Amino acid sequence: MTTTLTPPPVDVSRELYGAQLPTWGPRAVIAAGLLGAAAAYAVGANLLEAALVAWLICMVLPLWSAAVEGRRKATDRLVTTLVTSAFALAMFPLFSILWTVISKGSKVLSAEFFTYSMRNVVGEGGGIYHALVGTLLITGAAAVISIPIGIFAAIYLVEYAEGNRLSRWIRFLVDVMTGIPSIVAGLFAYALFVLFFGEGVRMGIGGSVALSVLMIPILVRSTEEMLKLVPNELREASYALGVPKWRTVAKVVLPTSLAGIVTGITLSIARVIGETAPLLIIVGTTDSVNFNLFNGRMASLPVFAFASQRNPGIPPQFSIDRAWGAALVLLVIVMLLNLIARLVSYFFSPKGER
Amino acid sequence: MTSTQAPAPGKNTVIRRPGDRIFSGLSLSAGVLILVILAGVAIFLTVQGIPGITAHPDEVKSGKSFLPYVWPLVFGTLVAATIAMLIAVPVAIGVALFISHYAPRKLGQGLGYLIDLLAAVPSVVYGLWGIGFLAPRMVPFYAWLDEHLGFLPFFGPASATGRTILTASIVLAVMILPIMTAICREIFLQTPRLHEEAALALGATRWEMARLAIFPYARSGIVSAAMLGLGRALGETLAVAMVLSVGVGTVTANLIGSDNPSTIAANIALGFAEATGKSVNALIASGLVLFVITFLVNFAARSIVDRRKEFSGAN
Numbered sequence: 001m002t003t004t005l006t007p008p009p010v011d012v013s014r015e016l017y018g019a020q021l022p023t024w025g026p027r028a029v030i031a032a033g034l035l036g037a038a039a040a041y042a043v044g045a046n047l048l049e050a051a052l053v054a055w056l057i058c059m060v061l062p063l064w065s066a067a068v069e070g071r072r073k074a075t076d077r078l079v080t081t082l083v084t085s086a087f088a089l090a091m092f093p094l095f096s097i098l099w100t101v102i103s104k105g106s107k108v109l110s111a112e113f114f115t116y117s118m119r120n121v122v123g124e125g126g127g128i129y130h131a132l133v134g135t136l137l138i139t140g141a142a143a144v145i146s147i148p149i150g151i152f153a154a155i156y157l158v159e160y161a162e163g164n165r166l167s168r169w170i171r172f173l174v175d176v177m178t179g180i181p182s183i184v185a186g187l188f189a190y191a192l193f194v195l196f197f198g199e200g201v202r203m204g205i206g207g208s209v210a211l212s213v214l215m216i217p218i219l220v221r222s223t224e225e226m227l228k229l230v231p232n233e234l235r236e237a238s239y240a241l242g243v244p245k246w247r248t249v250a251k252v253v254l255p256t257s258l259a260g261i262v263t264g265i266t267l268s269i270a271r272v273i274g275e276t277a278p279l280l281i282i283v284g285t286t287d288s289v290n291f292n293l294f295n296g297r298m299a300s301l302p303v304f305a306f307a308s309q310r311n312p313g314i315p316p317q318f319s320i321d322r323a324w325g326a327a328l329v330l331l332v333i334v335m336l337l338n339l340i341a342r343l344v345s346y347f348f349s350p351k352g353e354r
Numbered sequence: 355m356t357s358t359q360a361p362a363p364g365k366n367t368v369i370r371r372p373g374d375r376i377f378s379g380l381s382l383s384a385g386v387l388i389l390v391i392l393a394g395v396a397i398f399l400t401v402q403g404i405p406g407i408t409a410h411p412d413e414v415k416s417g418k419s420f421l422p423y424v425w426p427l428v429f430g431t432l433v434a435a436t437i438a439m440l441i442a443v444p445v446a447i448g449v450a451l452f453i454s455h456y457a458p459r460k461l462g463q464g465l466g467y468l469i470d471l472l473a474a475v476p477s478v479v480y481g482l483w484g485i486g487f488l489a490p491r492m493v494p495f496y497a498w499l500d501e502h503l504g505f506l507p508f509f510g511p512a513s514a515t516g517r518t519i520l521t522a523s524i525v526l527a528v529m530i531l532p533i534m535t536a537i538c539r540e541i542f543l544q545t546p547r548l549h550e551e552a553a554l555a556l557g558a559t560r561w562e563m564a565r566l567a568i569f570p571y572a573r574s575g576i577v578s579a580a581m582l583g584l585g586r587a588l589g590e591t592l593a594v595a596m597v598l599s600v601g602v603g604t605v606t607a608n609l610i611g612s613d614n615p616s617t618i619a620a621n622i623a624l625g626f627a628e629a630t631g632k633s634v635n636a637l638i639a640s641g642l643v644l645f646v647i648t649f650l651v652n653f654a655a656r657s658i659v660d661r662r663k664e665f666s667g668a669n
Contacts, residue, residue, distance in 0.1 A: 048491070076559035083456050086448025087465070090535070093483075093528045094472050100487045101479060152384030160378050161385070170385050172656060173392055179582060179652035180645070181589020182477075183619045184395065187641040191398035199634070213391060220388065246377035274476025277591035277619065281626050302478040306592060309482060324486075327479045334474050342467075 019068050026061060026077075033057035051092075055085055098331075105328025108321045118287040118299075124318045128326050130289040134298035135330075138204050138283065139273045141293055142211035147265060149212075150219030157220070158227040159249055171224075177217040185213040186278030193282065202284040204293035207300070210278035215268045222264025226257040259348035263341045270337035274330055276302035301330045399642040406635030413632040415625075424640050426605045430519065430615030431644070434594060435587040437523035437609070442531050442587075443580050449531070450538035451564060466539060473532035481596030484525040489516035489597060496520075496610040510608035517599040520609040525593045530583035537582065541575030542568055574658050581655035585648045588619075595620035618644040 037054035045053070058081055066074035116127035153170070161167030189210035193201045230253050238248040254261070284297040285307050305326040312319035407420045416423045449469060453462050493516040500512035549567040558566060569576075594617050601613035616624075622637050629637055 072559055072562070076561040079561040079564075080456060083448045083452045086445045087452040087457075089445060090449045090469060090472070090531055094468065094475075096487060097475060097479065097483045100483055104486070149384045149387055152381045153388055156378075156381035156385040160381050167385070170388060172660065174388060175656045175659075176649065176652045177388070177392055179585040179589070179648055179655075180395070181591065181619055181648055183589065183591045183622055184399070184641050184645045184648070187402075187622070187638050188395045188398055191402040191638060192394070194402065195398075200630070213395065216388060216391070244371050244374050246371075246373045249377065270474060274478065276476070276478045277623050280592075280623055284627065302476055302592075305478050305482065306596065309485070309596065320486075323482060327476075327482050330476055331479055334476060335471070338471070338474050 018070065021065055021068055025064070029058055029061045029064070032060075058085070101324065101328050101331055104321070104324040105326075105331075108325035109328070113322075113325055117289050118304075119289075121287070122313070123315065126322065128301065128304060128322070128329060130287070131299040131301045131304035131326060132329075133289055133291065134204065134283070134300040135273060135302075137291070137293055138207045138279065138298065138300055139211065139269060141205060141208035142215055142272060143265070143269055145208060145212040146215040146219055146268070150216050150268075151223050151261065153216070153220045154223035154227055155249060155253075157224050159245070159253070174217045174220050177213075178221070180213065181277075182210075182214055182275050183277040183281065185210040186281030188213060189278065189282045202282065202297045203295060204283055204290070204298040206282035207279045207298070208293065210282055211272045211275060214275065214278070215272045218268040218271055219264060222267065223257075223261050226260030226264065227253060229260065230256045259344055262348075263345040266337050266341035266344065270334050270341070273337070274302055274334055276306055279303050280306065301326050301333075305330065395645065399638055399645060402635055403639035403642040404635075405632060406637070406639035409632040409636060414636045415629065415633040416636070420636060420639060423636065424618070424643055426615050427618045427621050427640060428643065428647075429605050431588055431617040431619070431647075433609075433615065434519055434523050434526060434617055435584055437520065438526035438530060438587045439580065439584055441524065441527035442534060442583060445527070446531055446534035446579070446583070447538055447576065449535045450542055451568075453535070454539050454542040455560070455564065455568070466536075469532050469535050472528065473536075477529065477590065477592040478596075480525055480529055480593040484521060484593055484597040485517065488525065489521050492516040492518075492521050492524075499610060507607040508609045510606075510611050512610050513599070513612035515599060515612065517597055517614075518610045518612070519598060519614045522594045522597045522614075523609075525597055526587045526590055529590060529593060530586045533586060534579045534583040537579035538572070538576055541572040541579075545571045574661075578655040578658040581651055581658070585651045585655065588651065589644060589648050591619035591623045595623045600624075 033054040036057045037050040040053040041047070041050040059078075061081060062074050062078035065077045112125065113127040114132070115129050116125070117130035118126040119130075153174075157167050157171060161170075186207075189206045190201070192209065193203070193206045197203070234252055234256060235248055238252045239245075243251070279300050280303050283300060283303070285299045285303045286297040287299070290296060290298045305323045308319045308323035308326065312323075406414070409420070411417055411419050414423070453465050453469070457465055493512075493514065496509075496512040496516060496518065499509045503509045545568045549571065550563055553563040553566045554560075598614050598616065598620060599612055600616040600620070604613050604615045606613065606615065618640050622641055626634070626637055
C-alpha cells in the first residue's frame, strides 16, 4: 500500500505578489465617503460641500495604498480616483441644469402659456405661442433649404467624386464649417439681406438662411458617413442588372441608408433649433404672432427666453419665470429630437450594421 | 463567316442618360454650393465690415477707431477661452479615459450618451443656468479668493453678483466639454489593442499602460480636440452675453471683478439691436475678426486630424 505524500499547501500568492489592499478596500472607502457626505449633509452642509467631503474621504484610498502597496500602485489608484471624479464632475452640471430648468420652468406651464402670445401683456400671464410658431417656421424653412443641399453634397462626395481634389477640399472645408460661430452665421445672413432690403432688415427667412449655414455641414458629414456604410455589393448588383447610376443611388443606396440619414437630419435639427445668436441678429423678436417668414420680426423660443431674462420689465419676476418656462419647453423639444434620432437609428437600421 | 466589329477607337461607349447627367450635375452643384457659401460668408462680412473698419471715430457709437475698439474685445475673448480650456481639457481627457478604459465596457456607451446630452443643451439654457444658478453660488468663493489670494493680480476686488469672466469661463468649459470628450474618446478607443496588452503584460499598472500606450498614440488627437474646443469657446455667444457683467472697453487681469472685458461675440449680440449706421458695420467687422480667428483655429485642428488619419490607417 502506498501513501502519497502531499506537501503542505503553500500560499503562492504571498510569494508572487507584493502586499495588496484587501479587495473590499476601495468599496469600503467609497462607502465611508458616502457616509461622510450624508453625515455632513445632516449636520447642515449644502450638497456641494457634502460632495466635497465625500471626495476628500475617497482620496484616502491612494494614501492607504501608498502605505501598503507602494508608489506605483498608489499612483494608479490616485489616477483611477481622479478619472472617476472627472466623470462625476462632468455629470454635475448636466443634472444641475436639468434640475434647475425643470424646477423653475414647470411653475409657469399651463394651457395659457402654450396658447397665448405676449401681445399687450404686462406683468403676469401671456405665453409662448408666438415664439413656438416662429421657432417651428424658421427651423422648418432652414430644414427645407438644408436637407436637399446637404444630401446631394454627400451624394457627390461618396458616389461621384471618387476622391478627386475638389471633393477632398469640400470634405475638409465642411469640417471647418462645423466650427463657424453661430453669431457669424447670423451676421452673414444680415450682410446678405441688407443688400436687397436695406439697413435694419429683420425677417424670418434670414434666420433660416443663417441656420442653414450651421446645419448643412452637420448634415453633409452625417449623411456621408451613412452612405459610406452601404456595401459596394449592392451597388454592383444594381449595375449588373443594367440600372443607371442615378437610379441606383435613388433606389438602392438612399433607401438602404435612409434610417441613418433621418437620424442625421433629426440631430441636425436638434442642434440648430436652440440657436439664439443668429436669430437675435437677423430675426429680432416681437410680442405678436407672425406667420409670414418674409415680412418683419418673428419671435422664437431661444430669443424669447433671452429677451425675457434680459429686459424683464417691472416687476421682473413674471418675465424671468416665463424665460425659464421657455427654456424648459426648448430643452424638452431638443431632448425629444435626440431621443427620436436614437430610436430611429436603433429600430430602422439594417440589421448587422451596428 | 462572322466578323466582330471592334468599337471605334476614341469613342465613349458609356451611355450617358439624361437622368444621370441631371443627377450628377445636381450633386456636383450642391457640393460646389457649399464652397460658395463659405466664400460668401467671408466676402459679405468683408464687404459690410470695411466701412466699419475705416469709419471715423465720430461716426460710430463707441467713439473710437476700429483697433482700439476691437482690442479689448479680442482680449476678453482670448481670456475667457483660455480659462475655459484650462478647466475643460484635463476634465475632458479624464472623462474620455474613464469612458473608454476605466468604466465597465457595457456601461461605456451609455455614459457617452450622457455626456453627449450636455452638447444638446441649447446655449440660452446654459446662459440662464449660469446667471440663475452658478453665479450666485460663486459669490462666497470669490470673496474667499479675494480675501486669501488677493495679492495676485487675477483676484482683485470681488464681484457681489458673481457675474464675472471666471463664471463665464466655467460655463464655457462645460459647453465645450462634450465635443472634446467625444473626440478624445474616439481616439483612445482606436489605440491598438496589442500595444495596451503588451504594456500590461510587462507589468504596467493601468495608469502606466495609459501613459505608455494610449497617450503617445493619441497625442495629436488630443491636441486637435482641444483646438476644436477652443474654436467653440471663442465663438460662443449667448452664455457669455447673459452671464457677464460688462464694462466699457475694460482690459483687466482681474478675473472676479464686477467690471469685465466683453467678448467679440457677446458684444455683437448685445449691441446689434440698437446699432445704426456705421456702428453696424463696426460690429460686422468685429464679427469678421472672430470669423478669421475661429477659421484659423479650426483649420489647424482639422489639418492635424486629417494628417493623422493618413498615418494611422484609421477609417
